[in-house]
Amino acid sequence: MTTDLLYSPLNAIHLKEKATMVPFAGWSMPIQYPQGVRHEHNAVRQTSGLFDVSHMGLVVIYGDDAEHTIQNLITNDISTLIDGSSLYTVFCNESGGIIDDCIVYRENNKRYLIILNAANHHKDTEWIKNHLLMDTAFLDLSKDTALIALQGPEAVSLISDLSKDNLQELQRFHFKKALINDLSCTIARTGYTGEDGFEIICNNETSIALWQLLQTNGATPCGLAARDTLRLEAKLCLYGNDIDETTTPYEACLGWLVKPNASDFIGKESLIAQKKQGISKKLVGFVMNDRGIPRQGYPILSCENKPIGKVTSGNAFITQGGAIGMGYVPSEHATIDHNILIDCRGKYISATIVKGSFYSRS
Amino acid sequence: MQNYPKNLVYTKDHEWALVTDNIIRVGITQFAVDQLGDVTMVDLPSENQSISKGVIFGSIESVKAVSDLFAPITGTVTKINSALLDAPELINDAPYDNGWMIEVSIDDPNELKELLTATDYEAFIAQ
Numbered sequence: 001m002t003t004d005l006l007y008s009p010l011n012a013i014h015l016k017e018k019a020t021m022v023p024f025a026g027w028s029m030p031i032q033y034p035q036g037v038r039h040e041h042n043a044v045r046q047t048s049g050l051f052d053v054s055h056m057g058l059v060v061i062y063g064d065d066a067e068h069t070i071q072n073l074i075t076n077d078i079s080t081l082i083d084g085s086s087l088y089t090v091f092c093n094e095s096g097g098i099i100d101d102c103i104v105y106r107e108n109n110k111r112y113l114i115i116l117n118a119a120n121h122h123k124d125t126e127w128i129k130n131h132l133l134m135d136t137a138f139l140d141l142s143k144d145t146a147l148i149a150l151q152g153p154e155a156v157s158l159i160s161d162l163s164k165d166n167l168q169e170l171q172r173f174h175f176k177k178a179l180i181n182d183l184s185c186t187i188a189r190t191g192y193t194g195e196d197g198f199e200i201i202c203n204n205e206t207s208i209a210l211w212q213l214l215q216t217n218g219a220t221p222c223g224l225a226a227r228d229t230l231r232l233e234a235k236l237c238l239y240g241n242d243i244d245e246t247t248t249p250y251e252a253c254l255g256w257l258v259k260p261n262a263s264d265f266i267g268k269e270s271l272i273a274q275k276k277q278g279i280s281k282k283l284v285g286f287v288m289n290d291r292g293i294p295r296q297g298y299p300i301l302s303c304e305n306k307p308i309g310k311v312t313s314g315n316a317f318i319t320q321g322g323a324i325g326m327g328y329v330p331s332e333h334a335t336i337d338h339n340i341l342i343d344c345r346g347k348y349i350s351a352t353i354v355k356g357s358f359y360s361r362s
Numbered sequence: 363m364q365n366y367p368k369n370l371v372y373t374k375d376h377e378w379a380l381v382t383d384n385i386i387r388v389g390i391t392q393f394a395v396d397q398l399g400d401v402t403m404v405d406l407p408s409e410n411q412s413i414s415k416g417v418i419f420g421s422i423e424s425v426k427a428v429s430d431l432f433a434p435i436t437g438t439v440t441k442i443n444s445a446l447l448d449a450p451e452l453i454n455d456a457p458y459d460n461g462w463m464i465e466v467s468i469d470d471p472n473e474l475k476e477l478l479t480a481t482d483y484e485a486f487i488a489q
Binding site (some may be wrong): 036037038225291292295323346 | 399
């Protein structure tokens with residue numbers, strides 16, 4: 001099957017910057033710029049980095065029953081949102097398997113935005129359309145809007161210097177309309193790197209000037225490869241690697257996204273039952289004890305050399321050295337400080353299961 | 363273009379070799395480095411280990427992927443660049459200099475004739 005690739009409104013800038021472009025979820029996107037992943041990764045940890053994530057899906061659900069429509073689709077509790085706040089959540093199927101993870105933004109109780117994974121865009125939009133309640137409508141803005149992430153310890157000061165909208169006061173997971181210089185956008189205090197920062201929605205025409213402005217003011221352009229190494233260090237799940245329809249939020253350590261007290265949602269009964277029975281497998285994070293880099297698909301073994309699971313994500317631990325990974329193991333093995341083995345192309349390398357994220361900003 | 367120094371010989375697996383008497387020093391080319399991106403780990407053989415032309419002698423990991431390293435020649439490893447074990451980024455910084463990997467004493471000097479000149483190698487990667 002050949003399909004035409006979609007191009008980000010920032011494509012010309014990426015080409016000018018000599019980024020390596022790769023097809024990703026139907027889009028041509030920058031995987032890295034000439035100075036390389038390590039440089040970009042460190043910029044986000046130490047100063048600030050700029051990501052084009054315009055490939056991600058952006059949909060609007062609006063109408064009198066928008067709130068109920070969304071609550072039926074998500075495991076988190078939409079009633080906790082106020083105007084201008086957002087939450088991270090998952091869509092589940094009836095058996096509790098994760099259809100996608102996403103952020104839901106409440107503009108008001110009749111209008112919500114949802115940012116979706118690019119790879120799931122078609123599946124999600126079909127799922128949403130099939131579950132729209134009466135008096136609710138759906139708009140897909142994915143191709144008409146750009147999405148830019150500005151992440152890193154200097155993100156707040158960088159943006160504050162360019163805006164009179166008190167963006168330094170914006171709370172985590174809150175968003176608002178703002179002007180950055182004279183560029184109109186919607187800006188959220190969210191991200192996918194383990195750092196403070198913002199994700200900025202703007203129209204395609206504005207995005208080029210906004211990108212250039214942020215870059216001129218010191219943000220380092222970063223590609224999807226750095227985004228992946230950064231999110232891994234923060235132990236943030238990547239859909240398709242660490243979560244999919246065969247895994248539930250409880251298994252993926254995302255149980256905090258399931259709110260059984262929320263109004264009914266798809267998958268609730270299955271999830272309540274699983275919570276009661278207990279889970280048989282669990283997503284764990286591990287640190288390699290010896291030289292070896294875990295990669296997706298590598299077998300995980302018990303210390304007795306028995307296969308117990310597979311690596312779902314892994315790479316070098318760029319910020320602190322060594323290597324880290326994630327993967328599902330049977331619950332009896334999923335204890336902190338428990339040792340496992342990773343089969344790195346025939347070499348069994350010891351690893352230790354650790355608690356929480358690998359990297360935490362100070 | 364300084365990408366492929368004239369004093370080195372090359373393989374189609376994107377390694378270079380510097381020949382000094384009966385010893386060759388081996389590393390990977392700028393082309394390979396560009397393809398790999400940031401190197402995060404290297405696995406090298408031990409000293410005194412025998413290696414065979416065209417057979418895997420180690421591996422190199424980048425953020426992107428893991429790749430095998432193929433011996434350019436048959437011989438015995440006399441020295442490894444142990445600095446790479448802690449600082450694999452030397453390969454990105456200076457692939458022909460501090461990023462060298464191993465030194466090998468050559469079993470059969472005739473094998474050297476099969477290695478490519480800089481001009482041949484550049485023509486090969488331009489294909």
